[in-house]
Amino acid sequence: MRVNALDTTFAALADPTRRAIVARLAQGDATVNELAEPFDMSLPAISKHLKVLERSGLISRSRHAQFRPCHLEREALDVAADWIEENRRSWAERFDKLDRHLREIQRAAGPREEDHDR
């Protein structure tokens, strides 16, 4: 499991402004000016958020195009989403096993309480 990458991803997404930026980029690439529009924030402040997102691998920015549009790296986001699903599945599988284990030990203890051979 890529724990460090995941930590960086979640740290990046912990901020509501950055989540909003990611949500916007899910609809398509956008320039810094376009991203800054809905926020009451200066361009340098938005740029700071974009740098955090870029470091986390969640977004990339074109090196060549004049306005350096931001692009959402969906794979990084999927890694985060997968963690939730994996966590849920782990508990479900554990409970499945616990269920079987409980059946077995209760069947063994069963109606014959005096029988202690498990």
Added chain:
Amino acid sequence: MTDHTPDADELIFTRVVEAPRELVFRCMTEPDHLTHFWGPAGVSAPLDQITVDARPGGVFETVMVNDADGSEYRTRAIYDEVVAPERLAWTDPDTGMTTTSTFTDLGGNRTEIRIHQAKVPETFRSPQAQAGFLSSLDRFAAYLGQLSAR
């Protein structure tokens, strides 16, 4: 799922098992039982590598062994609360994530187990997350949109 609406900061999983609450609690706190179920599918939790010191401040450690390739993954937590047979809480010191297990006697040899994970990173949260539908990115994006719209 229960009818409890999770807050924004928690993940909740519930399951009802056919067993008395005391027995379920023992299963969650005794290595002899834990070794039978603690690893998810395809993963074992060897008995000799389970440490349970079930009291506040005590250690709960396991080693998960992947049955397919033998790779190991160690888990370590510190108990915050041990209230037999109704509640068990521990914290992972590395991530700060807390896990609280609550056992409710439903009568008729049935027990509800409720696992509540808190202080999970923000994007792990929400009922939608628990439904597991986040594997679809577009929906994940919609969820992020909802969060930001609040």
